[in-house]
Amino acid sequence: MTVQVTDLTGGYGRTPIIKNINFSLQPGEIVGLIGLNGAGKSTTIKHLLGLLTPMEGEMSISNIDIKEDIEAYRQHLSYIPESPVIYDTLTLKEHIEMTAMAYGIDSETAMRRAHPLLNTFRLEDQLDVFPSHFSKGMKQKVMIICAFIVEPDLYIIDEPFLGLDPLGIQSMLDLMETKKKEGRTVLMSTHILATAERYCDRFIILDQGEIVAMGDLDALRAQTNMPNRTLDDIYIEVTQRGASS
Structure with a gap:
């Protein structure tokens, strides 16, 4: 590549x-x-x-x-923006699933890839929470998790x-x-x-x-x-x- x-x-x-x-x-x-x-x-x-x-x-x-x-x-490619892009009506798990859908990744694979990232960023107990209520740092971690489950050739x-x-x-x-x-x-x-x-x-x-x-x-x-x-x-x-x- x-x-x-x-x-x-x-x-x-x-x-x-x-x-x-x-x-x-x-x-x-x-x-x-x-x-x-x-x-x-x-x-x-x-x-x-x-x-x-x-x-x-x-x-x-x-x-x-x-x-x-x-x-x-x-x-x-996948992208982590400077300012997190969070959807008010989606939970953390739904953010992950939406990203997976965009890249043609099945939900099971997406969650398997996400779990170690969730543990790393201490969000494993937040899957059913709406990230719109998170701090900016936590929102940024959501962006990181979504970008890294894709496993693309290029990370921007x-x-x-x-x-x-x-x-x-x-x-x-x-x-x-x-x-x-x-x-x-x-x-x-x-x-x-x-x-x-x-x-x-x-x-x-x-x-x-x-x-x-x-x-x-x-x-x-x-x-x-x-x-x-x-x-x-x-x-x-x-x-x-x-x-x-």
Whole structure:
């Protein structure tokens, strides 16, 4: 499974927000998508999800082109949004069942996959509760559980740690590591760069809608002529360069 993004230009109207974006994601890696607010991270993610139509460019997962078969394309990914999307009239169990139905997973398989996740996030006794009454952190855990029962090729995760307690954050990171070892791919957008540096294999740094640096930490250091510096240092440097240019 390879995710390929080629010459992607797009946005919300006639004026592009992201311009000429090119990258590939390989099986068994965690890739950090980082940049300032407004750099184009969410726009890139929405294009990858098929929520926005590109002005130019191509996107594919496992050689399935989004333009040729968007439904087949979407079956190969799952998404954890920054803000949880919860349905007031559905219980936690019904959220899981609805997700399973969308991906063609039978209810028994979905619940078998969900039970260890429910235990990890301490929600095993909440199956018949309406998550609309949960705290934001608990709602985020519902999103994580629903995304991980799918077991897709690609996980797209937008600011996954917002609202989570320290135990929840570590559990989330452990899940990402497990999926990486299974040969799946994680694209994670985050502002927590110390965590990204520790867990991501590669990084894509966006600034003003363009990729300004890409690669593992050593490659970023070489591209920016900043040997032995942290991801934080490199990020600040390249975004400041963009602001002053």
